[in-house]
Amino acid sequence: MNLLRKILFPFAxxxxxxxxxxxxxxxxxxxxxxxxxxxxxxxxxxxxGGTGKTPQIEYLIRLLSNKYQVATLSRGYKRQSEGxxxxxxxxxxxxxxxxxxxxxHKFKNIQVAVDANRTNGIQxxxxxxxxPEIILLxxxxxxxxxxxxxxxxxxxxxxxxxxxxxxxxxxxxxxRSGAKRANIVIVTKCPASLEKYEQENIRRKLKLKASQELxxxxxxxxxxxxxxxxxxVVAEIKDEQKLLLAGIAKPAPFxxxxxxxxxxxxxxPDHHHFTEVDIITIANKxxxxxxxxTEKDYVRLKGTNIAPQLYYLPIKSTFINYQNNFDxxxxxxxxxxxxxx
Numbered sequence: 001m002n003l004l005r006k007i008l009f010p011f012a013x014x015x016x017x018x019x020x021x022x023x024x025x026x027x028x029x030x031x032x033x034x035x036x037x038x039x040x041x042x043x044x045x046x047x048x049g050g051t052g053k054t055p056q057i058e059y060l061i062r063l064l065s066n067k068y069q070v071a072t073l074s075r076g077y078k079r080q081s082e083g084x085x086x087x088x089x090x091x092x093x094x095x096x097x098x099x100x101x102x103x104x105h106k107f108k109n110i111q112v113a114v115d116a117n118r119t120n121g122i123q124x125x126x127x128x129x130x131x132p133e134i135i136l137l138x139x140x141x142x143x144x145x146x147x148x149x150x151x152x153x154x155x156x157x158x159x160x161x162x163x164x165x166x167x168x169x170x171x172x173x174x175x176r177s178g179a180k181r182a183n184i185v186i187v188t189k190c191p192a193s194l195e196k197y198e199q200e201n202i203r204r205k206l207k208l209k210a211s212q213e214l215x216x217x218x219x220x221x222x223x224x225x226x227x228x229x230x231x232x233v234v235a236e237i238k239d240e241q242k243l244l245l246a247g248i249a250k251p252a253p254f255x256x257x258x259x260x261x262x263x264x265x266x267x268x269p270d271h272h273h274f275t276e277v278d279i280i281t282i283a284n285k286x287x288x289x290x291x292x293x294t295e296k297d298y299v300r301l302k303g304t305n306i307a308p309q310l311y312y313l314p315i316k317s318t319f320i321n322y323q324n325n326f327d328x329x330x331x332x333x334x335x336x337x338x339x340x341x
Contacts, residue, residue, distance in 0.1 A: 044141025
């Protein structure tokens with residue numbers, strides 16, 4: 001924790017008091033939450049960024065979209081549009097935001113929408129000619145104006161919410177007690193070989209309620225990188241000189257997975273909108289070499305003049321154990337909820 005964050009500790013206390021009062025008012029029904037007659041799963045975290053929400057949403061899409069009409073609803077962080085937008089063939093990352101556009105680009109059988117007002121966004125989705133049978137709310141754990149039917153809370157293995165502090169001293173958006181609203185807690189970005197005793201240590205540390213389920217996942221990297229026209233095996237290009245580029249919250253594991261001795265790593269802020277100057281800088285650094293980036297960055301860069309050199313590395317969230325239990329819990333919730341009973 002740097003000195004400035006320590007100095008700002010009184011503001012962290014004040015922020016914690018404000019968010020706790022807000023939660024209390026929602027808990028007591030003084031501030032109103034809107035419920036809907038459709039299964040709604042909210043995926044989010046207590047901290048700011050970097051817990052792996054996107055691969056977890058994608059896991060749920062794969063689990064549910066073959067059986068149900070699925071819609072995702074996101075805020076559309078840093079998008080250059082306003083209000084409710086339902087993705088169509090004219091959409092791009094500028095209009096939707098990078099993560100929603102990634103969903104739209106990747107999954108052709110779902111609806112993808114953005115709206116900072118989640119209540120309005122759900123109402124708009126339910127008024128469409130094709131009505132969603134389940135809605136996945138992306139990064140909506142604190143959006144309490146909507147009462148979701150099911151809450152999934154993510155926390156990173158290397159940065160558990162119980163070890164963190166409120167903003168601005170730490171990275172928590174609300175008190176650790178907010179975790180009590182979760183039906184499921186997932187510890188993400190674990191080592192793939194996380195031992196059972198370590199899992200139990202974390203379980204004791206989190207002090208979950210008896211009704212809450214706990215799971216552990218890791219980030220699983222694809223064996224190939226992909227461009228507009230081809231795929232290449234990672235092992236075959238690992239030692240080839242290349243430019244690695246990432247505009248995500250915590251890029252170190254991405255770089256570590258791909259980097260060889262001669263590679264240069266270029267980092268941009270999370271959700272960065274690449275300018276013409278950025279593209280020129282990237283092209284000058286890459287020269288004739290391949291540019292490997294994240295899937296989230298790829299959807300923002302694939303329309304630029306570096307596209308012929310550009311490849312992305314897909315990732316997915318993989319359960320260390322008890323994946324079947326997780327799937328059953330989700331499918332049971334959807335099947336028993338009012339919209340699909």
